[in-house]
Amino acid sequence: MPTLETIEVAGETDINTLPDFTSEKYKDAYSRINAIVIEGEKEAYDNYLSIGTLIPEKADELKKLAIMELKHMKGFTACGKNLGVKADMPFAKEFFSPLHGNFQKAFEKGDLTTCFLIQAILIEAFAISAYHVYIRVADPFARKITENVVKDEYLHLNYGQEWLKANLSSCKEELIKANKANLPLIKSMLDQVADDAHSLDMDKEELMEEFMIAYQDSLLEIGMDSREIARMALAALV
Amino acid sequence: MFGLIGHSTSFNEARKKAMDLGYDHIAEGDLDVWCSAPPQLVEHVKVESATGKTIEGAYIDSCFVPEMLGRFKTARRKVLNAMELAQKKGISITALGGFTSIIFENFKLLQNKQVRNTTLDWERFTTGNTHTAWVIARQLEINAPKLGIELSKARVAVVGATGDIGSAVCRWLSQRTGVGELLLVARQQEPLKELQESLQGGEILGLESALSQADVVVWVASLPKKLEIDKSNIRRPCLMIDGGYPKNLDEKFAGSGIHVLKGGIVEFFKDIGWNMMEIAEMEIPQRQMFACFAEAMLLEFENCHTNFSWGRNNITLEKMDFIGEASVRHGFSVLSLQTDMKASLA
Numbered sequence: 001m002p003t004l005e006t007i008e009v010a011g012e013t014d015i016n017t018l019p020d021f022t023s024e025k026y027k028d029a030y031s032r033i034n035a036i037v038i039e040g041e042k043e044a045y046d047n048y049l050s051i052g053t054l055i056p057e058k059a060d061e062l063k064k065l066a067i068m069e070l071k072h073m074k075g076f077t078a079c080g081k082n083l084g085v086k087a088d089m090p091f092a093k094e095f096f097s098p099l100h101g102n103f104q105k106a107f108e109k110g111d112l113t114t115c116f117l118i119q120a121i122l123i124e125a126f127a128i129s130a131y132h133v134y135i136r137v138a139d140p141f142a143r144k145i146t147e148n149v150v151k152d153e154y155l156h157l158n159y160g161q162e163w164l165k166a167n168l169s170s171c172k173e174e175l176i177k178a179n180k181a182n183l184p185l186i187k188s189m190l191d192q193v194a195d196d197a198h199s200l201d202m203d204k205e206e207l208m209e210e211f212m213i214a215y216q217d218s219l220l221e222i223g224m225d226s227r228e229i230a231r232m233a234l235a236a237l238v
Numbered sequence: 239m240f241g242l243i244g245h246s247t248s249f250n251e252a253r254k255k256a257m258d259l260g261y262d263h264i265a266e267g268d269l270d271v272w273c274s275a276p277p278q279l280v281e282h283v284k285v286e287s288a289t290g291k292t293i294e295g296a297y298i299d300s301c302f303v304p305e306m307l308g309r310f311k312t313a314r315r316k317v318l319n320a321m322e323l324a325q326k327k328g329i330s331i332t333a334l335g336g337f338t339s340i341i342f343e344n345f346k347l348l349q350n351k352q353v354r355n356t357t358l359d360w361e362r363f364t365t366g367n368t369h370t371a372w373v374i375a376r377q378l379e380i381n382a383p384k385l386g387i388e389l390s391k392a393r394v395a396v397v398g399a400t401g402d403i404g405s406a407v408c409r410w411l412s413q414r415t416g417v418g419e420l421l422l423v424a425r426q427q428e429p430l431k432e433l434q435e436s437l438q439g440g441e442i443l444g445l446e447s448a449l450s451q452a453d454v455v456v457w458v459a460s461l462p463k464k465l466e467i468d469k470s471n472i473r474r475p476c477l478m479i480d481g482g483y484p485k486n487l488d489e490k491f492a493g494s495g496i497h498v499l500k501g502g503i504v505e506f507f508k509d510i511g512w513n514m515m516e517i518a519e520m521e522i523p524q525r526q527m528f529a530c531f532a533e534a535m536l537l538e539f540e541n542c543h544t545n546f547s548w549g550r551n552n553i554t555l556e557k558m559d560f561i562g563e564a565s566v567r568h569g570f571s572v573l574s575l576q577t578d579m580k581a582s583l584a
Contacts, residue, residue: 208274216276227260235261
């Protein structure tokens, strides 16, 4: 059993140092991470507009959300420019393609449950968690932009949550099924960027934990109980 | 509502408990999975005081296990995330149990008020140290005479004397109990001298010489793993109160005239319908608990929603009086040798 002495040694680690934003290694990793963020916001814009066509009476509200995402995209584009980094957009497109494909399939079938799960739960929780971790290690310019984005993202998470909550009795099975198909994609996306994220001082362990917190919170909000969530989360591990 | 933040005593225990509770996804995971696991509110409980007042509470498992102590960032996140969850759930007063308050103090988490979109409100948390200190002092007062140790003549060593709990116990013993002599042991000399001055008494000694002279030893520091003590130098009878965390004095010292009592543990007057104290390895998990947890309950019973025990060396005798009086009134008693005697004589 570890003792107090071990804690004191571990406690000496300084957690307040920021990475060197000008190093080649940082910029190289940033070109992919920044592209993912930009692409993610772009996909969110498209996805909310698509969802709007499935619920015409909510189309205006969803359009507002979509426009917000576009604003975020511009903010993050500026973050890359500020560091003199060119975002690797082809990489990001490829990165999102499995999830994008699943969203498109669901959209074509008019399957709102899966659309909301992918966009409003999984992608939003992934984004919020990554932004929270990033804020602590970002350059001052990006930090400010990201802080503002996070506030907006909670609104989006809520929007999807509200719909799923209101429709839970009819969509629960579908939700669990959709989760099983899509949560593993999030896990593998996280694995793919773990090294680049590490170059930005973002730990995979922390990213995963932040994601699980946001994911768990939103499923609790929808009305799932903690054991159901535990079973759903299992899909991320296999 | 009161809250308790706790954790399992080892990774293996944690996995077993998670499996029992139906959290298979965490139970099956390796340590890395646990490092990424969010805190869980695992149990709601109702507690009725001896006065008839009923309160509600919740147990939060931080998903921390002692194997994570070497991972500074992980341990820090576990504590802050559990505290955030307690606050998000609207819990008025939450006790930081086990390693939680130790990590909070040693990693200086006071500077981490912001957790995601939650600003932690320290008023909602208590280390529970005031009640722990009072309980340890009472355990000494009740149990030393049972072994034939006369308090007014007894030499009492406090190991970890300068800590939050240790210094409070010293103040109580010198001003309230009136023990024969206080032997002050701690690693750092400067705070020891300051303590001695504030107590206007007490002898500063090294661990070995203190142990060889003491009739009673109060341990409120964790036991260094490599520490080798020659048991033959210890006086008989000797009462050792194990007030540190984790509690591991028993295996080192117990037997032939050395009586080890688990320190800082209280017993409620009736069963509480909860499951979570099993993970703290209490002998009677339906009734026994750490005094720090009981402090959160007492503060809730008393409608005293404030960080009653907070920071270092803020525990006054008046605060100990207040919490001790509440402890007795609401139906808690301190753990005594009767139940422990069998174990130590075995």
